Amino acid sequence: MRWHNLYRRWVLQRHFRFAKEHLGDHFFDALTAYALGLGKLGIVEAKEAAWALSQLRKDPIPGFSGQLEDVFFTIDFYLRERFGSEVASALRRGLSRNDLDLTVFRAYACERLLRVLTSLSDLRRELLGLGQNHRQTLLTAYTHHRPAQPTTLGHYLTGVENLLSRDYQRLRSAFQTTDKCPLGASTLAGSPYPVDRKALAQWLGFGGTLEHTYDAIAAGDWALEIAYALAGMATSLSRLVADLLFWAEQGGFLVAEKISQGSSIMPQKVNPVVLEHVRGFLAELMGGPTTLGHLNYSTPFGDVNDHGPGVLEPLYNLFYAAEGAVALLRVALQESRFVPEVLAQGLRDRSVLASELVDVLVAGKRLSLAEAYPKVQGMLRELSSKGRTVAELGLDDLQSHLGFGDPELLQALEPERFIARRKVLGGAAPEAQAVYLDYALNRLKLERLELKELKSRRRKALRTLAQDPLSLLGEARSQSPIQSYRA
Structure with a gap:
């Protein structure tokens, strides 16, 4: 089959390249899990297909040739060529690219979300560490762009961390929405083979199964929820960046030279450009809901898969911007230095x-x-x-x-006395700050333990699926070669 050159260039080749670079392993995972699901029903050739996929995935996926439209058909072609039509055909029983693609898309998004959650957790830990170190560093707090009251830098930084803890929960909620497996939904009505959809989800490391087969292939809200959660995080981080740039302008936050740049004409300047790059990444995140919203808007229920690759490329850019912004902001805090006397200069006139x-x-x-x-x-x-x-x-x-x-x-009229009187829950007094730090550090510890468990669950499941899939059906490695089934 041959396609028009323009269609090949602007659609097929572009989507193939993205899938080959980012989704290849996820395709093999989903196909292997479905083969195991059929094998569990007693379809011998499906067990052979599961083993064959574990062998085929050891080789890189060939590039786009123009003869095969996507990565799925490429895998299908080489499975047929190397292991025979019976093996390849068994895998196709009841399988649609609708549920396959959405399974792959969600698996990819979950992987990237875990990376963003980890980065955000690391940034929050950095903020709490700095908050601990600066509990007594006086700071002029501003409201309405005017000096308002004394507080401490530690109180400010832990306040930002508290805000980011809610962004973390919104991202965690988006992960929970995305972490459901559509496999077995087939085109929309469900596979004609009674595959165990819960087992498919478990083998793939998902947290659950998408309950309704029609919704499983039609849902686009998971991507939109991710975009909104990332935009919310960007909003929060932008406020921290605005303050850091304000302090940098005054000389109260000295950005390290290794993440700054000089001027091409003014030798005295050291520009805090790392914060400007963070701000640029955050601006990208703010546009995410608009793009994802339009991709979902007025799309007939069931047709969302048709623009699925168009959803993943914007998501890829959002994940990249999110990780970049958080990583750069964390290194800016690690490598740079606050200047207490400048931060407190607004307190001098009392x-x-x-x-x-x-x-x-x-x-x-x-x-x-x-x-x-x-x-x-x-x-x-x-x-x-x-x-x-x-x-x-x-x-x-x-x-x-x-x-x-x-x-x-x-x-x-003494700032220290002012702060000492603020002993209420979450207040600026040293005792109140100590209580909050204990609470926040414990909260972060529990979240990081959960995050570790989530990553471990997926890693263990996918490792088994890739290396020894038939063990999931209780069969030993020695039984896995195709010849043992056909003997």
């Missing part, structure tokens, strides 16, 4: 402690809130008009403006 002064006045029952707030605000305005700062206030000033000249009021 203006960010005005709210604490109001609170101490009210808590000490000196003034009501309705009285204290305007008095402190008026004092700040008068100081500003005279070119003075809160840090220059004396007891006489407090007496004059507020009616009280207590030393306790001056103590309220």
